[in-house]
Amino acid sequence: MKKRTKILTAICASAALIAAGAYAGTAYYYSRHFYNNTKINGLDCSGKTAEQVKERLEGQISSYRLKIVTQDGSEESLTASQVGLSYADDRAVDKVLKEQDALLWIFQQTKKKDHTLKLPSSYSVEKVRTAAESLSCM
Secondary structure (H helix, E strand, C coil), X not given: CCHHHHHHHHHHHHHHHHHHHHHHHHHHHHCCCCCCCEEECCEECCCCCHHHHHHHHHHHHHCCEEEEECCCCCEEEEEHHHHCCEECCCCHHHHHHHHCCHHHHHHHCXXXXXXXXXXXXXXXXXXXXXXXXXXXXX
16 A cells, blocks of 8 residues: 555544544534523423423422402412422433433434423422411401
8 A cells, every 4th residue: 555545544544533533522412412502391402401401490380370350359479488489300301311312413413302391399288388377468
């Protein structure tokens, strides 16, 4: 084999190895992060880990406010902290991440993925009772 052919073969093999390594590295990234254009319950999850998404969902639940309008038109409200409302992780977010095939990441870059999950939550019956009794309309 000529020297020029050997050099060209080495360059092509090196380029192929670099491309394969980059593809594999990106696949590894997407095994732990959501694809671009992924939404869960309207929340943009692109490039986020399951833990980051769960923290944001927890934040949505913890900022929940129930507005009560009385018969005379006055308004009162109960907050998530008043009733002990909190996110109860049922691993549904982890399941969505696990179901995406990280090896096919290159074909998923422009596809929109919208997921709707039931957000499990828990609350304190005693705190609800106490909060309801503190309302002036009660």
